[in-house]
Amino acid sequence: MALGPYLFLATLEGLVQAAVLCITAAGLSLVFGVMRVVNVAHGEFVMLGAVIAWFAASLVTGHPAIGFAVALVISPVIVGAIAFAGERLILKRLDYNPEATIVATIGLLYILQQTVLIVYGPDARPVDPPFYYTIRFPWFGYSSYKLFVIAAAIVIMGAIWFVLQKTRAGLIMRAAQFDRETAQAFGIPVDRVSAVVFAAGAGLAALAGVLVVPIQQAHYLMGADPLLLSFIVVIIGGLGSMSGTVVAAILIGLSDGILSVMFSPTLAKMVSTLLVALVLVFRPNGLFGKAER
Amino acid sequence: MHRDSKTFLPLSRRHLLKTAGGAAAVLASPAVLRPGFAQSGTIKLGAPIHRTGIGASYGRWYERTAMAAVKVANEMGGINGRQIELIVEDDGTDPKRGTEVIEKFASQYKVDAVFGHLFSNVVAAAAPRAGELKLPYFICSEASLLGAGKLNRYTFQPGITDVRAQVTSMAPWIGDTLGKKVTMIYPDYNFGHDHRDFFTAAIKAQGGEVVGKIAVPPTETSFTRYFPQIPPSTEVIYHVMVGPAVLTFVKELGDYLGSKRPEIFGFIDSLEGVDFATPQLGFLEGSYFWEAYPRYAQVNQSEFDKFFREKVGVDANGASVKDGKDISTYSHMFSIWETLFVIKQAMELANYKGEAQKKDLVVAMESISTIAESREHPQGAKLFNGKTHQVFGSQNISKVEGGKLKVVHRTSIEDGLYDTDADYTKLAL
Numbered sequence: 262m263a264l265g266p267y268l269f270l271a272t273l274e275g276l277v278q279a280a281v282l283c284i285t286a287a288g289l290s291l292v293f294g295v296m297r298v299v300n301v302a303h304g305e306f307v308m309l310g311a312v313i314a315w316f317a318a319s320l321v322t323g324h325p326a327i328g329f330a331v332a333l334v335i336s337p338v339i340v341g342a343i344a345f346a347g348e349r350l351i352l353k354r355l356d357y358n359p360e361a362t363i364v365a366t367i368g369l370l371y372i373l374q375q376t377v378l379i380v381y382g383p384d385a386r387p388v389d390p391p392f393y394y395t396i397r398f399p400w401f402g403y404s405s406y407k408l409f410v411i412a413a414a415i416v417i418m419g420a421i422w423f424v425l426q427k428t429r430a431g432l433i434m435r436a437a438q439f440d441r442e443t444a445q446a447f448g449i450p451v452d453r454v455s456a457v458v459f460a461a462g463a464g465l466a467a468l469a470g471v472l473v474v475p476i477q478q479a480h481y482l483m484g485a486d487p488l489l490l491s492f493i494v495v496i497i498g499g500l501g502s503m504s505g506t507v508v509a510a511i512l513i514g515l516s517d518g519i520l521s522v523m524f525s526p527t528l529a530k531m532v533s534t535l536l537v538a539l540v541l542v543f544r545p546n547g548l549f550g551k552a553e554r
Numbered sequence: 555m556h557r558d559s560k561t562f563l564p565l566s567r568r569h570l571l572k573t574a575g576g577a578a579a580v581l582a583s584p585a586v587l588r589p590g591f592a593q594s595g596t597i598k599l600g601a602p603i604h605r606t607g608i609g610a611s612y613g614r615w616y617e618r619t620a621m622a623a624v625k626v627a628n629e630m631g632g633i634n635g636r637q638i639e640l641i642v643e644d645d646g647t648d649p650k651r652g653t654e655v656i657e658k659f660a661s662q663y664k665v666d667a668v669f670g671h672l673f674s675n676v677v678a679a680a681a682p683r684a685g686e687l688k689l690p691y692f693i694c695s696e697a698s699l700l701g702a703g704k705l706n707r708y709t710f711q712p713g714i715t716d717v718r719a720q721v722t723s724m725a726p727w728i729g730d731t732l733g734k735k736v737t738m739i740y741p742d743y744n745f746g747h748d749h750r751d752f753f754t755a756a757i758k759a760q761g762g763e764v765v766g767k768i769a770v771p772p773t774e775t776s777f778t779r780y781f782p783q784i785p786p787s788t789e790v791i792y793h794v795m796v797g798p799a800v801l802t803f804v805k806e807l808g809d810y811l812g813s814k815r816p817e818i819f820g821f822i823d824s825l826e827g828v829d830f831a832t833p834q835l836g837f838l839e840g841s842y843f844w845e846a847y848p849r850y851a852q853v854n855q856s857e858f859d860k861f862f863r864e865k866v867g868v869d870a871n872g873a874s875v876k877d878g879k880d881i882s883t884y885s886h887m888f889s890i891w892e893t894l895f896v897i898k899q900a901m902e903l904a905n906y907k908g909e910a911q912k913k914d915l916v917v918a919m920e921s922i923s924t925i926a927e928s929r930e931h932p933q934g935a936k937l938f939n940g941k942t943h944q945v946f947g948s949q950n951i952s953k954v955e956g957g958k959l960k961v962v963h964r965t966s967i968e969d970g971l972y973d974t975d976a977d978y979t980k981l982a983l
Binding site: 477 | 605606607608610611613614771774775776778779780781782798799801802806809810811812827832833834
């Protein structure tokens with residue numbers, strides 16, 4: 262294959278990865294920004310989203326697109342509800358202590374993973390994409406569903422931006438992120454905001470899970486990769502910075518895609534880990550992060 | 555994939571706790587109760603099974619097959635008049651856990667032998683420990699570790715041919731029928747390396763060459779990025795993938811290649827447990843697969859195959875009789891069945907009564923040579939090499955026709971025999 266199409270395929274693969282990563286990392290970043298909680302169970306919310314999509318697809322008969330649409334709606338809601346409950350029962354009682362919440366979310370990770378193993382089983386199960394059409398380029402074929410994932414990510418990221426910047430709920434979240442105590446003094450129910458944000462972050466992860474499952478299959482161990490990559494993205498982008506997250510996701514997605522196609526996937530992983538190290542050394546707050554006040 | 559009306563995702567906390575608590579109790583009980591209640595006067599066999607982890611789809615069927623085999627053997631009167639007691643432990647398809655399970659079988663359950671370990675990375679870790687514990691250890695893994703002289707006197711593979719013999723026996727057919735320029739796609743660990751090394755040598759002997767070698771990490775979930783490495787001169791793509799992402803691999807290969815594809819020769823491992831009727835797998839029509847044991851009942855089906863399918867609960871399409879969507883790992887799981895009956899045969903040769911006779915069992919195993927096709931050995935006749943502890947059988951090459959696999963070539967046992975210096979009988983007992 263000539264260099265041109267080679268690079269084209271690499272870019273497509275990178276963009277798909279960046280798209281999924283954007284949504285997942287946005288959830289992680291939102292939770293950290295507002296609550297200062299490092300949610301280690303975030304990857305499991307992606308997995309739960311995918312598993313619920315499988316349940317939806319197998320319970321809803323008819324065209325696969327119907328099951329997929331149902332999953333897009335119910336999956337974030339259910340996962341959000343689980344996260345909401347987790348926040349009320351665990352994180353709130355720990356007073357959002359940074360160290361304690363890390364340990365608590367590790368516990369949550371195992372509880373979610375093992376519950377899915379018991380209920381859903383150890384198999385990887387496929388979910389049909391809502392439509393199946395292969396785009397034939399002269400050099401290779403490419404699944405049109407993957408392009409749909411990129412488009413969906415752009416829409417979702419636009420929606421997140423709109424909510425955060427243009428609505429009252431977004432204003433409250435930003436206020437709580439900017440200064441928790443002052444926000445409370447101005448009558449913002451910071452405590453309730455935390456719960457809603459945690460649920461929303463998990464809902465975003467679940468949405469990413471639903472989008473990715475027709476490409477990947479639902480499996481109880483699938484949460485590890487998204488968690489690691491989301492952390493990488495959030496650290497590079499700057500914890501709590503939404504625009505940083507988007508830029509970092511595209512950067513990591515594209516570099517991962519291009520390096521793994523042109524060289525090897527192992528090298529790609531090494532480069533992104535190296536990037537994290539460099540960022541931590543030279544810009545400890547990330548590319549777009551602000552210094553801790 | 556199965557739809558079970560009982561498996562709803564728990565929504566309420568209470569339901570979730572109940573499910574988790576109940577399951578924890580169930581999971582904990584065998585470990586707590588069994589050693590105390592083990593019956594005396596039975597033959598105790600331990601089966602380390604990949605119930606969870608990346609080998610889970612194999613593990614589920616290995617467990618069913620082992621239980622069916624033990625049931626049949628007990629109905630035949632057990633071994634030397636003793637009933638067989640099967641003890642199953644999950645090893646999570648994890649080398650470390652696999653080794654711990656071997657220790658548990660030896661010290662806690664005090665089993666007479668262990669059988670059924672599959673994934674080669676787990677076997678490579680667990681076999682040395684079994685040897686140190688002097689615990690007869692029967693693997694069903696295809697790995698060529700035994701023939702390479704890397705294992706020990708207590709480790710045997712009497713149920714399935716190893717990768718080296720498999721590829722050696724099929725390389726002539728691939729070179730003559732499909733093409734001589736081959737690109738290999740394989741998992742990047744022991745099992746995949748066996749394929750790479752032995753097939754490269756075998757196709758060279760046919761005047762062919764391997765033009766591309768694409769190693770994929772076993773936990774990989776996305777594959778399109780690897781396919782540009784397939785050289786344009788490729789005449790045959792040879793794929794052998796395992797793990798939860800196999801279906802993704804084959805789908806993405808189909809997307810990528812389209813209709814102008816080279817010949818494809820795959821090991822059924824890439825699609826074990828996967829339904830061929832999946833619409834996106836249509837591009838496999840006309841491609842070829844290795845099968846140790848044909849998943850779809852062939853026109854000349856033997857009475858032994860009928861018996862085996864009935865006892866394990868598999869229909870003529872290789873799916874569970876209870877759920878047509880639950881596809882078996884048919885081409886591998888026969889090995890745990892056949893292994894049980896080899897253990898039975900060896901124990902009867904040694905007039906085995908209890909664990910003091912483990913050494914006699916090893917010596918009896920080494921005396922076995924020919925194995926006839928029978929209900930106990932439905933995959934076919936085999937030759938067991940007592941020196942290398944490895945068995946040799948026939949291989950099948952099947953073509954995908956109308957979404958089913960039809961056997962087009964069956965190798966002879968002799969096609970796969972190879973020379974090696976390994977001789978475990980010289981090691982101390």
